[in-house]
Amino acid sequence: MxxxxxxxxxxxxxxxxxxxxxxxxxxxxxxKPELKIGGALRFNYNLSSWKDGQKKRGGDFGYDMFRINAAAAYKGIFLNAEYRLYSEDFGGGFLKQGWVGYNFNELDQIHIGLTQVPFGIQQYNSHNWFFNLTYYVGLEDDHDMGVKYLHTGEKFEYQLAFFKNAEELRFGNNTETSPNRYSYDITGRNKEVNQFNGKFIYKFGKESASRLGVSLQYGGLYNLDTEEMGDHNAFAAHYEITKGNWNGKAQFITASHNPENAGGEPTDVVMMAAYGAPYEVAADFNMYSLAISRNVPVEWGPVSNLQFYNDFAFMQKKASGFADSYMNVTGVLVSAGSVYTYIDYAAGYNHSWLGGNFVDDFSKGNPDAKWEARFNINIGYYF
CATH class of the missing domain: 1.20.5 (Single alpha-helices involved in coiled-coils or other helix-helix interfaces)
Known part of the structure; x- marks a missing residue:
């Protein structure tokens, strides 16, 4: 039995x-493996107050950027990549982002590669085509090489990351970081290394969905001349609210850079670069930003929505004698099927991309500077 x-x-x-x-x-x-290919083609018109020749001919209209996006997934492992091709004067072609990820469950995942640095309001601290002043000092939509852990809960979100360095295109023993990149990073005789990031978000409200958070950043600055390690750090407190068709973003940042430069080299400025062009940035500063937008649904042929916005930022430089920088962009985003058109009036004071001398507007600046402005229309077909 x-x-x-x-x-x-x-x-x-x-x-x-x-x-x-x-x-x-x-x-x-x-x-089966999943693969999605997308991209965009953009053209740009601009008319700048500080360019006399351009004003006489009524502005310039030309090529902006072509990009390819790839998203793939198989057995819980996924890929996200974006390659952009600008004109040679703006850095040519480079990878904006490119990382491999894995879902542990519905709430937790990991990214490895060239991934977005978890700092401040994301994905963008702005609504306009120019971004906000935070972008131009490497603290908005920055991407570096490393590993990032993400947890997305109903009430809380947090991200922890370690970045070995900024995106490296040159692998020589003492080669400077290439300026041909999408996001602003330290360049010149210093290199970003061994950076740690932490970001925490508390979510509350239903009709008024709110995201209250803090971000921390600390990393090394390796000097190619002295072969010594300096450091840099940043802290941000940020709040974003969405209620109906309205969105608001408010953020405070304090940042400090302490390079171990060779004798005679200044330590109150650092070099940063993107789009093939380096410039100076004040080593220590506070930054305040406020952005607001409102969506207006319409039915005008292919046009389905108008998003009106105003994005403002103020850079308070801590070094004695440095003149502060300002930026304000007022505009509207017109959505028509797959075509998105940004119509912006961007004004800047001691701003490298808005009428300054480019090299030192974000560092010592010019106490006698005046506000300059650029009227800009960016037309993009996204697929």
Whole structure:
């Protein structure tokens, strides 16, 4: 009797195992790799107050950027990549982002590669085509090489990351970081290394969805001349609210850079670069930004929505004698099917991209500077 029971039990186990395998096999067999390809083609018109020749000819209209996006997934592992091609004067072609990720569950995942640095309001601390002043000092939509852990809960979100360095395009022993990149990083005789980031978000409210958070950043600055390690750090407190068609973003940042430069080299400025062009940035500063937008749904042929916005930022430089920088962009985003058009009036004071001398507007600046402005229309087809 015992032997018979044992045989029956064994037979049921085998049958259940075979049945389980057969039931599972079709699911595995149906799992196929996913691949999505997208991109955009953009053109740009601009008319700048500080360019006399351009004003006489009524502005310039030309090529802005072509990009390819790829998203892939298979067995819980996924890929996200974006390659952009600008004109040679703006750095040519480079990878904006490119990382491999893995979902541990519905709430937790990990990214490895060239991934967005978890700092401040994301994805953008702005609504306009120019971004906000935070972008031009490497603290908005920055991407570096490293590993990032993300947790997205109902009430809380947090991200922890370690970045070995900024995106590296030159692998020589003492080569400077290439300025041909999408996001602003330290360049010149210093290199960003071994950076740690932490970001925490508390979410509350239903009709008025709010995101209150803090961000921390600390990393090394390796000097190619002295071969010594300096450091840099930043802290941000940020709040974003969405209520109906309205959105608001408010943020405070304090940042400090302490390079170990060679004798005679200044330590109150650092070099940063993107789009093929380096400039100076004040080593220590506070930054305040406020952005607001409102969506207005319309039915004008292909036009379905108008998003009106105003984005403002103020850079308070801590070094004695340095003149502060300001930026304000007022505009509207016109959505028409796959075509998105930004119409912006961007004004800047001691701003490298808005009428300054470019090299030192974000560092010592000019106490006698005046506000300059650029009227800009960016037309993009996104697919």
């Amino acid at each position: 015992v032997e018979k029971i044992t045989r029956v039990h064994f037979s049921k186990t085998i049958c259940l195992a075979i049945l389980g395998f057969l039931l599972a096999f079709p699911i595995v067999a149906q799992e």
